Amino acid sequence: MPADGGFRAAWWLPGAHLQTLFPTLFRVRRPPPLKRERLELTDGDFLDLDWTREQTGPLVLLLHGLEGSLDSHYASSFLETLDRSGLQCVQMYFRGCNGEPNRLPRGYHSGETGDLQTIIEHIRQRYPERDLYTVGVSLGGNVLLKWLGENPQQQQLQRAVAISVPFDLANSAARLERGLSRLYQAYLLRKLRHSLRRKAQHVDMPIDMSRLSKLTTFRQFDNEVTARLHGFDGVDDYYTKSSSRQFVSRITTPTLIIHALDDPFMTPDAIPRSDETGPGVVLELYRSGGHVGFVSGRWPLRPHYWLDQRVAAYLIAGESQ
16 A cells, blocks of 8 residues: 655646656756765776765765766755755765776676675774665665665664665566656666767777667667676576565565655566565555655745655664664
């Protein structure tokens, strides 16, 4: 059943697509002052982190979505809201998403939890006495849920939030081939192709770059690029092993999942059933909200971005426990 956690979609943004597109197109980005840190990896690559100002209390690690960055409407807003709430944040950029191509042919994908583990260990080493919370959005949420399910006894993260997660990657790929959702597919694939071509100017890529323009669906792209670059036996192997739905039942860490039934990136069939959620999971389902939308408010000139406040409230509640 849909949750009653306080979200009511704005009357002037009816439907999944308006909820999804409005913050992407019109929200003003105002990130707080950030300090960049580069972490050199043992495989010769690197990961970049952006830190907000030093504060006491819990730290919050943010994981963006596919081809996301600080320019993503939710990234800068979460950093700003949580910073004002007294929580120090660190934005992790998946490989190649920091505005600079990474050094290796491989990049990131929906099931890549090794880099997340590296960043968690890095933060824990620097701040061993502080609680660590994590917020994952879309692809970042899939990575987060998969990591939590792979490590059910972990004590490195004390609280987690996952938003608009593509729980079943095959379902998501199929949904993005239908109706207006094809617009999101075209937009994201265009960004992925641009990133690969930019990297190919510096890195010898073991894929047929001349075929990129012919890969017009996620299923085609993931079969010929994602799976090949990351050691999977084709697209079905990648989707089967990387989808987070199968890991949710093992999560014991206090974890809030926020999702809309009308999310245009997948069908409701992708959402874990109540008997598939682990003992740490609270699943909030809303009838509307789109994909990382959740815009409320009485008037178009004064939109209320409900996600910011919901995430902040959940994390601050953990601070007091």
